[in-house]
Amino acid sequence: QQQVKQSPQSLIVQKGGISIINCAYENTAFDYFPWYQQFPGKGPALLIAIRPDVSEKKEGRFTISFNKSAKQFSLHIMDSQPGDSATYFCAARAPGTYKYIFGTGTRLKVLA
Amino acid sequence: NAGVTQTPKFRILKIGQSMTLQCTQDMNHNYMYWYRQDPGMGLKLIYYSVGAGITDKGEVPNGYNVSRSTTEDFPLRLELAAPSQTSVYFCASSYPREFGNEQFFGPGTRLTVL
Numbered sequence A: 001q002q003q004v005k006q007s008p009q010s011l012i013v014q015k016g017g018i019s020i021i022n023c024a025y026e027n028t029a030f031d032y033f034p035w036y037q038q039f040p041g042k043g044p045a046l047l048i049a050i051r052p053d054v055s056e057k058k059e060g061r062f063t064i065s066f067n068k069s070a071k072q073f074s075l076h077i078m079d080s081q082p083g084d085s086a087t088y089f090c091a092a093r094a095p096g097t098y099k100y101i102f103g104t105g106t107r108l109k110v111l112a
Numbered sequence B: 001n002a003g004v005t006q007t008p009k010f011r012i013l014k015i016g017q018s019m020t021l022q023c024t025q026d027m028n029h030n031y032m033y034w035y036r037q038d039p040g041m042g043l044k045l046i047y048y049s050v051g052a053g054i055t056d057k058g059e060v061p062n063g064y065n066v067s068r069s070t071t072e073d074f075p076l077r078l079e080l081a082a083p084s085q086t087s088v089y090f091c092a093s094s095y096p097r098e099f100g101n102e103q104f105f106g107p108g109t110r111l112t113v114l
Helices: none
Strands: A004-007 A010-014 A019-025 A033-038 A045-050 A056-059 A062-067 A072-077 A086-093 A100-102 A106-111 B004-007 B010-013 B019-025 B031-038 B042-051 B054-057 B064-066 B076-078 B087-094 B109-113
Touching (some): A004 A086, A019 A086, A019 A106, A045 A056, A045 A062, A045 A072, A072 A086, A100 B042, B004 B087, B019 B031, B019 B109, B042 B064
Parallel strands (some): A010 A106
Antiparallel strands (some): A004 A019, A019 A072, A033 A045, A033 A086, A062 A072, A086 A100, B004 B019, B031 B042, B031 B087, B042 B054, B087 B109
């Protein structure tokens, strides 16, 4: 119940295309859902995050879609660029804590 | 602002050896975390701390110990290194807010146990 399932494991997208990464969770008490971006040899960095009372959040080319009833949320990267090539992690915050459960990661490669 | 710093960057240990991974943050964050990252497994929480003198176990604490004597420092101790502890270790810190409590990660320590 504390798991966050992320898919796909890897993704190859052409430059200018849309990248979509999906996450699903079981615990309906999770109360905050961030996405992190990690470049090789670096630590993860916060990309965008959403509260469970919001269905969509957009920041530039990055959008989170949140479906509370389906217990799913996804990251959409519009107009994907080679510089977006990285590993992306979704996460969910355990209720009443500041601890996060992370997905297993998606390695995105954007072809020039 | 250096953010979160970790030392060393790389380390090779022999089975049974001990070592301490250092983590320091200069953002005056109350919360600090240690994660390990294994290929295809995401980030697993080892230990976390909500402030000086207070620590608690995460998902995978076995084989590790932590202490938090100051707000800035959160070292992770491996007492008897085992090959299963080969991993990349990340330290992170955050300020507790209901929303937007971003975790700031250090650059990581790559540990190999042979």
